[in-house]
Amino acid sequence: MSSENAVATEGLVKDFGSVKALDGVDLVVPMGSVVGLLGPNGAGKTTIVRILSTLLKPTAGRALVAGFDVVKQPDEVRRTIGLTGQYSAVDEYLTGRENLRMFGDLYHLKPSFVRERADELLAEFDLTDAADRPVRTYSGGMRRRLDLAASLIARPEILFLDEPTTGLDPRSRQGMWSVIKALVASGTTVLLTTQYLEEADQLAREIVVIDHGRVIAQGTADQLKDQIGGDRIEVTVTEPSMVQAAVQAIAAVGAGTPSVEDLRISAPASGGSTVLVEAVRALDAASVEIADLTLRRPTLDDVFMSLTGHSAESDSGPAPTSGRRVRRR
Numbered sequence: 001m002s003s004e005n006a007v008a009t010e011g012l013v014k015d016f017g018s019v020k021a022l023d024g025v026d027l028v029v030p031m032g033s034v035v036g037l038l039g040p041n042g043a044g045k046t047t048i049v050r051i052l053s054t055l056l057k058p059t060a061g062r063a064l065v066a067g068f069d070v071v072k073q074p075d076e077v078r079r080t081i082g083l084t085g086q087y088s089a090v091d092e093y094l095t096g097r098e099n100l101r102m103f104g105d106l107y108h109l110k111p112s113f114v115r116e117r118a119d120e121l122l123a124e125f126d127l128t129d130a131a132d133r134p135v136r137t138y139s140g141g142m143r144r145r146l147d148l149a150a151s152l153i154a155r156p157e158i159l160f161l162d163e164p165t166t167g168l169d170p171r172s173r174q175g176m177w178s179v180i181k182a183l184v185a186s187g188t189t190v191l192l193t194t195q196y197l198e199e200a201d202q203l204a205r206e207i208v209v210i211d212h213g214r215v216i217a218q219g220t221a222d223q224l225k226d227q228i229g230g231d232r233i234e235v236t237v238t239e240p241s242m243v244q245a246a247v248q249a250i251a252a253v254g255a256g257t258p259s260v261e262d263l264r265i266s267a268p269a270s271g272g273s274t275v276l277v278e279a280v281r282a283l284d285a286a287s288v289e290i291a292d293l294t295l296r297r298p299t300l301d302d303v304f305m306s307l308t309g310h311s312a313e314s315d316s317g318p319a320p321t322s323g324r325r326v327r328r329r
């Protein structure tokens with residue numbers, strides 16, 4: 001395992017009694033990169049982050065952070081990393097500024113450095129006006145930004161972000177995204193976990209997909225989309241009686257077996273837009289009335305579905321989000 005990697009794990013296993021939270025995870029995060037760990041609830045994301053942050057010991061396997069072994073050299077690891085956990089770590093009754101100073105004390109930083117650094121972070125994260133108000137008066141987005149600021153007080157080279165925007169409304173999510181993008185641009189290495197496909201797509205160059213404690217795929221969003229066979233052709237017909245004829249027509253021009261959802265038939269397609277022309281001819285010859293016909297790139301939802309057999313579906317619950325969330329059926 002090279003020390004040029006911010007993170008390198010080999011065969012990481014974590015058992016909680018009979019629950020196998022991690023089942024042999026190999027993960028590499030090169031220095032200077034941003035890697036997104038994408039998976040549904042219970043996939044093992046937080047367990048990985050807790051092991052890498054020395055908060056939890058692996059049952060088996062090995063993990064190096066900045067070249068330091070998380071079990072044998074926990075102090076060195078802690079000096080290198082910042083962690084923004086899935087749940088807030090700031091004190092409700094202290095002000096934003098007081099919280100940042102408290103974190104500075106925890107890291108044994110010089111008070112004069114902490115004072116300056118706190119002002120800098122408050123400004124960077126748009127919290128200067130609220131700096132002297134107790135955190136309990138902050139909105140969810142402000143708390144998340146303060147959490148992130150607190151984890152940056154000691155200028156860590158490597159930052160772990162566990163579900164940085166879960167539970168935030170769309171506007172606050174956008175705000176967090178731009179803050180994270182700025183951090184990455186300034187050279188911080190980031191490993192972030194998320195259950196939102198769009199978030200992984202937005203923030204991470206490299207995406208590692210995990211499910212049931214195993215890595216099931218990795219690559220850039222584009223590579224993952226290519227893995228499942230390029231473009232998809234999608235036709236929507238005007239009435240149910242036409243579905244069967246459309247399936248046959250699409251099967252004749254598509255590269256794979258069509259799938260049907262209500263009035264929409266879709267299939268993998270290669271050959272670019274010529275397949276559209278062929279589809280129009282075939283559908284016309286079969287007297288199918290078309291409501292809509294498109295050729296589209298697969299989404300990460302398609303990727304997740306094809307990898308796991310369970311869907312990545314739009315958020316139908318009451319959570320105040322517009323993101324698409326990976327969810328088990």
Ligand SMILES: Nc1ncnc2c1ncn2[C@@H]1O[C@H](COP(=O)(O)OP(=O)(O)O)[C@@H](O)[C@H]1O
Nearest residue numbers: 016019021039040041042043044045046047048
């Ligand atoms: N302290 C614990 N004790 C028992 N089971 C746990 C504990 N922490 C996590 N688990 C289980 O391990 C699995 C992975 O959990 P977690 O890493 O929190 O997933 P994620 O962060 O992807 O939602 C889940 O089945 C979870 O219930």
Ligand SMILES: [Mg+2]
Nearest residue numbers: 045046047086
């Ligand atoms: Mg978690």
